[in-house]
Amino acid sequence: MGSREEIVAAAAKVMREQGYAHATTKVIAQTAGYSEALLYKHFRDKTDLFRSVLAEELPALGATLAELTADPGQAPLRDNLVRVARLGLAFYVDSFPIAVSMFSSRELLRSHRERLRGHGPHLPVRAVAGYLRAEQALGRLKADTDVEAAAALLLGACFQQAFLATFEETEPADQAERLADVLLAGL
Template identity: 45%
Template structure:
């Protein structure tokens, strides 16, 4: 018997199932069964599947949101870090984040009604896929105010371009070992950051 706390087992099971069969096909009943608990026990920890999905994103995937929040509040004041280094870190985490979230969320697009319900629930919870773009935009605006990027730069467009490229990497390439993208994630992140910064410097 797994000695981990019930909540940890639930999040672990949800992560594994969502990666394996997608968010649309993963049910709370299946998650509870995989976690070795009742569905009633699952609902003591999570109000719905969307809340559980957010726990998986925040606790089991690369920490894109927390990185953006930290950079927005501290990055501009760190004299040892360049904008390019920060953007490279963001692109690296974003590429890994979307690599894992894409297989989970892709199944929702085949179920329009389910996708609408999912989007509505996330909106009510004050979150959604727009939050990383808003976070990166806020960080870039702080860099702009500090004079480290051009005052003419469109920070929202720049944030959309960087994160869009990272999401596209997850969409365009099979992440299996036999079919790797043309660049390792480290090289991809560095080149995306450098190219973007050339445009907004």
């Protein structure tokens, strides 16, 4: 593992423990065993590092959704929805402690939102809607299905379960099959 990967892993650890708002680049660099100057050779700022944590240290929700959208018919629809729900639950459980601190200040949230430049929490919902649209094109979903609403319902339920697990300091129940079945009943 190189210094960049070690810094990203350290950032994930520190951000999970302290939240994004309180995780400093100095502490992240120290946790990784490197200087803050080396951190800045790999990353422009903490936001750039945060994006790397989301992409590299959390469950691969985006990559899986891209794969499913490219070839939606490779598995039964229910299996794909269960897979999406499991990844959604894992992604939100891992990212919730990191991201929630951004909401501690309107200024911090505004600044972070501006620095993300279009990369934000709306992307997973869009990706699930894209996958569902691909399923619709195969005829595996009704033509009049509101895929955006279905995506929001599925990931919203995953987010809610992550919130509860984080609040209660427990592991979330694996409700992926139940969530997929309820969604399928409405589709």
